[in-house]
Amino acid sequence: MNSSEIMQTAKKVQQQFRLPENVKPYATKLNLILLSLVLWSAYHVVDLNNSIKRETHAYGKAQEEEIRLNQDFAELQYEHSQAVDAKLVGTAAKEMNMREPSEQETVILRLQ
Numbered sequence: 001m002n003s004s005e006i007m008q009t010a011k012k013v014q015q016q017f018r019l020p021e022n023v024k025p026y027a028t029k030l031n032l033i034l035l036s037l038v039l040w041s042a043y044h045v046v047d048l049n050n051s052i053k054r055e056t057h058a059y060g061k062a063q064e065e066e067i068r069l070n071q072d073f074a075e076l077q078y079e080h081s082q083a084v085d086a087k088l089v090g091t092a093a094k095e096m097n098m099r100e101p102s103e104q105e106t107v108i109l110r111l112q
Helices: 003-016 024-095
Strands: none
Touching: none
């Protein structure tokens, strides 16, 4: 096929698919409506993608915060248990009238 035959074939195809004059204004309006719908859809896809990224980032931050709070809670529980133990020992010693031994009361044992 040479270039003139290709041009003739293209003109025939174009004439076959040519819209009638009374349909052209509707086709133009339809194309504009479809274009606006495609643009609106693309905008919402991008917006949804950004929302997903924001939510994923916020979720990651919340998980980090949860880990930090769990560590703080464990440290506080440990400190509380230490304070309670010391308080119990102090209370028991007070009830039994216990005191620190003096040097005269201290006996050093040496094993041989």
